[in-house]
Amino acid sequence: xxxxxxxxxxxxxxxxxxxxxxxxxxxxxxxxxxxxxxxxxxxxxxxxxxxxxxxxxxxxxxxxxxxxxxxxxxxxxxxxxxxxxxxxxxxxxxxxxxxxxxxxxxxxxxxxxxxxxxxxxxxxxxxxxxxxxxxxxxxxxxxxxxxxxxxxxxxxxxxxxxxxxxxxxxxxxxxxxxxxxxxxxxxxxxxxxxxxxxxxxxx
Numbered sequence: 744x745x746x747x748x749x750x751x752x753x754x755x756x757x758x759x760x761x762x763x764x765x766x767x768x769x770x771x772x773x774x775x776x777x778x779x780x781x782x783x784x785x786x787x788x789x790x791x792x793x794x795x796x797x798x799x800x801x802x803x804x805x806x807x808x809x810x811x812x813x814x815x816x817x818x819x820x821x822x823x824x825x826x827x828x829x830x831x832x833x834x835x836x837x838x839x840x841x842x843x844x845x846x847x848x849x850x851x852x853x854x855x856x857x858x859x860x861x862x863x864x865x866x867x868x869x870x871x872x873x874x875x876x877x878x879x880x881x882x883x884x885x886x887x888x889x890x891x892x893x894x895x896x897x898x899x900x901x902x903x904x905x906x907x908x909x910x911x912x913x914x915x916x917x918x919x920x921x922x923x924x925x926x927x928x929x930x931x932x933x934x935x936x937x938x939x940x941x942x943x944x945x946x
């Protein structure tokens with residue numbers, strides 16, 4: 744088996760990955776054995792100003808998914824770790840009230856990208872990826888809540904997630920954003936900003 748064969752990104756994109764910006768090709772390639780991908784940057788905004796949603800996000804915070812905050816200029820660290828045919832992500836948000844951690848594991852299963860969010864994969868989000876001008880746009884196609892062996896599907900269209908990834912040559916940084924929205928309400932959660940990223944020896 745080739746090194747690339749275990750990467751969920753490469754499995755999903757195939758030859759289309761060469762349409763990405765060269766720096767994104769590196770980011771979305773398999774991380775070499777014995778190394779991790781590490782990034783440092785700043786999110787312009789994190790969370791939501793809709794405080795009536797904060798009790799829900801407080802529960803998700805305990806699971807390592809989302810946080811009941813609305814802050815600007817938030818430093819963050821991301822660590823990507825290869826887990827066989829999966830890819831683990833840990834994002835540490837250095838918020839004003841203390842660090843908060845978001846964890847997820849990306850898989851390529853039955854022909855689709857699936858992101859398992861939280862310490863016990865409490866939320867499952869299937870993603871469709873489109874390459875546009877060397878960048879990526881991910882759109883959620885299915886969201887399910889996982890409670891033990893029970894999976895509860897969120898009705899289609901009730902919650903939408905859009906993630907963008909691109910490389911800004913002028914800034915020489917990777918730029919990303921995540922936006923969650925609901926019909927009639929609009930944005931209910933977001934974070935986005937820029938960061939530097941490289942592979943380094945695992946601790």
